[in-house]
Amino acid sequence: MSTQPNNPDDRLERMLRQWGSQQAVEHASAPQAPRPKRRNVVATIGRWVPLAAAAALVIVAGGLYEASTRPRPAAEPGAVGKDAKEKGWNKLAEGYAYDEAEKAPGREADDKWAQRGLLGKEADTLAAREDIGRLREDREKLAKERDELASEVKVLKQELADAASAMDELLKEYDQAQAPAAAAERPAAGASVREAEKSKRLVGRGIDPVDTVALYLSMAAPGELGVSAVQIAAVNRKLILRCGVLKDRVAGDDQAALFERLEAVLTQLAMLNAADAESSAAFAAATRAGDLRQQLTESLQHDGSQGDTRMFLLEMQLILQGVDRAK
Amino acid sequence: MISRECNERDVIVRCQQGDHGGFELLHAAHAGRVMAYLLRSGFARHDAEDLCQDVFVRVVKSFGTFDPSRGALGGWIATIARNVARKHWRRASSAQFDPELAEETLMSDDDTAAQAESAETIEGLDDCIDRLPGELRKLIRLRYVEGRTTRGIAAVAELPEATVRLHLDKAREQLRLCLEAKGIET
Numbered sequence: 173m174s175t176q177p178n179n180p181d182d183r184l185e186r187m188l189r190q191w192g193s194q195q196a197v198e199h200a201s202a203p204q205a206p207r208p209k210r211r212n213v214v215a216t217i218g219r220w221v222p223l224a225a226a227a228a229l230v231i232v233a234g235g236l237y238e239a240s241t242r243p244r245p246a247a248e249p250g251a252v253g254k255d256a257k258e259k260g261w262n263k264l265a266e267g268y269a270y271d272e273a274e275k276a277p278g279r280e281a282d283d284k285w286a287q288r289g290l291l292g293k294e295a296d297t298l299a300a301r302e303d304i305g306r307l308r309e310d311r312e313k314l315a316k317e318r319d320e321l322a323s324e325v326k327v328l329k330q331e332l333a334d335a336a337s338a339m340d341e342l343l344k345e346y347d348q349a350q351a352p353a354a355a356a357e358r359p360a361a362g363a364s365v366r367e368a369e370k371s372k373r374l375v376g377r378g379i380d381p382v383d384t385v386a387l388y389l390s391m392a393a394p395g396e397l398g399v400s401a402v403q404i405a406a407v408n409r410k411l412i413l414r415c416g417v418l419k420d421r422v423a424g425d426d427q428a429a430l431f432e433r434l435e436a437v438l439t440q441l442a443m444l445n446a447a448d449a450e451s452s453a454a455f456a457a458a459t460r461a462g463d464l465r466q467q468l469t470e471s472l473q474h475d476g477s478q479g480d481t482r483m484f485l486l487e488m489q490l491i492l493q494g495v496d497r498a499k
Numbered sequence: 500m501i502s503r504e505c506n507e508r509d510v511i512v513r514c515q516q517g518d519h520g521g522f523e524l525l526h527a528a529h530a531g532r533v534m535a536y537l538l539r540s541g542f543a544r545h546d547a548e549d550l551c552q553d554v555f556v557r558v559v560k561s562f563g564t565f566d567p568s569r570g571a572l573g574g575w576i577a578t579i580a581r582n583v584a585r586k587h588w589r590r591a592s593s594a595q596f597d598p599e600l601a602e603e604t605l606m607s608d609d610d611t612a613a614q615a616e617s618a619e620t621i622e623g624l625d626d627c628i629d630r631l632p633g634e635l636r637k638l639i640r641l642r643y644v645e646g647r648t649t650r651g652i653a654a655v656a657e658l659p660e661a662t663v664r665l666h667l668d669k670a671r672e673q674l675r676l677c678l679e680a681k682g683i684e685t
C-alpha cells in the first residue's frame with residue numbers, strides 16, 4: 173500500500189476520489205434542459221426571402237459591373253484556359269489560407285488547454301519543492317543545534333563523573349583517616365603531587381584541604397552554607413533513598429535499629445526550616461542526645477560494614493558533623 | 500447493468516427520432532456530471548450553468564452525428580463538454596483546480612468499473628468523513644468534492660499551503676484508522 177498522498181495507486185486515495193466525484197455530481201445542481209424552439213416555417217420563409225432577394229440583386233449587379241470594366245485581352249490559343257487555371261489555383265490557395273486562419277484560434281486554445289493541466293501540477297510541484305527546501309533548512313539548523321547540545325552534554329557528563337569520583341576518593345580518604353592504624357602512615361600534607369594539587373584547588377576556593385566536612389559539603393552542596401548546605405547535601409546524595417534500600421539488607425537487630433534512627437534523622441532534616449535558627453539548633457541538639465553518634469562510630473569500627481553500607485554510614489557521620497557546625 | 504444499457508439504447512433511439520422526451524432523459528442522466536466537471540475545472544457557478552446549457556444545446560443539434568458503434572453516449576457528451584470548457588477556459592483559476600479530478604467526473608461507469616469500490620465501502624468512507632473534525636472535513640471536501648489543488652484550498656481556507664498539506668495528511672490518517680475499525684482495508 174502506497175503511503176504517498178495524491179497517489180492513485182493508494183486505495184484510500186482512490187476511494188476518496190470516487191466518493192468526491194459522486195458527491196460533486198450529486199451536488200452539481202445542473203440547470204434545466206434547454207428546450208429546442210419549434211420551427212415556424214412560414215415565419216422563417218417570410219424572414220429570409222427578402223434578404224435572399226437583396227443578396228441576389230447585389231451579386232448580379234456586381235457581376236455586371238465587373239464585366240463592363242474588365243479589359244479584353246487579345247485572343248491567343250489556349251489563353252482563356254490558362255487564365256482560368258491560374259484563377260483556380262489562386263482560389264484554392266485563398267481557401268487554404270482561410271481554413272488555416274480559421275483553425276488557428278482553435279489550435280491556440282488546444283495548446284492553452286494542455287498547458288492548464290500542467291499549470292495545476294506545476295503549482296503543486298513548486299509548492300512541494302518550497303516546502304522541501306524549508307524543511308531541509310530546518311533540518312540543518314536542528315542538526316547543528318543537536319551537535320552543540322551533544323557537546324555540552326558530554327562536558328556536563330564528564331564534570332559529573334569527575335565530581336562522583338572525587339567524592340568517592342574523599343570518602344575513602346576519610347574512611348582511612350578513621351582507622352587508628354592508618355594515622356601513622358598518612359602521608360604528610362603536600363607530600364604527594366596529588367595532595368599538593370588538591371590543596372591548591374581547595375585553597376583557591378577558600379576551603380581548608382584537611383577539613384573533610386567542609387570538603388564534603390562543598391562538593392555535595394556547592395555554594396551553600398550552614399544548615400541549607402547540610403539539607404541540600406543530603407538531598408543531592410540521595411541519603412534517604414539509600415537508607416531505605418540498605419535498611420532491608422543489614423543483618424542484626426542493632427544495625428537495623430541504627431538505620432531506623434538514621435532514617436528518622438534524615439526525614440527531620442528534610443522537613444527542617446533552614447532559615448529558622450531556633451529549629452536548626454533544636455535539631456542539632458536532638459541528634460546529639462542519646463547514643464546515635466556513638467552507635468554510628470561503633471558500627472563503622474567494629475561491625476565491619478563494607479561497600480555501599482560503609483560509604484553511607486561515613487556520609488551520615490559527615491552530615492551530623494555538618495549539623496553541629498551549622499548551629 | 501443490462502437495464503442501464505437498455506435504457507441508454509432506448510434514449511438514443513428516441514433522440515435519433517427527435518423525441519424531446521428522449522433528450523430530457525439524456526439531460527437528466529448526464530447534466531450532473533457535466534456540471535460537476537465544469538465546476539471542478541474552475542468555472543464559477545453561473546458560468547458553469549451557462550456552459551452546461553451550451554453543451555446540451557450542441558448535443559441536441561449534433562445528435563445526428565453520434566454513432567453508437569464508436570463509443571458510449573457518455574463519452575461523446577464528455578468530448579463536447581471538454582471542447583466547450585476549452586473554448587471558454589480562462590487562465591485565472593487554473594492553478595487552483597486539479598484537472599485530473601475534473602476529468603474523473605467525466606469518466607463513464609464502464610471506464611471505472613474495474614477499480615470501483617463497492618457502495619458499502621463508499622458509505623463507510625462517507626460515515627468516516629462525517630466523523631472528522633469540522634476543519635478537516637472541510638479540507639477533504641475542498642480537495643475531493645470541489646477538486647481543488649492545495650494552492651486552491653489554501654486560497655479559500657486562508658491557510659499556508661504547507662499547513663493544508665499537513666491537515667490533509669492528518670485527515671487521511673484519521674480516515675484510515677476509522678476505516679480499519681470498520682474492517683475496510685486501505
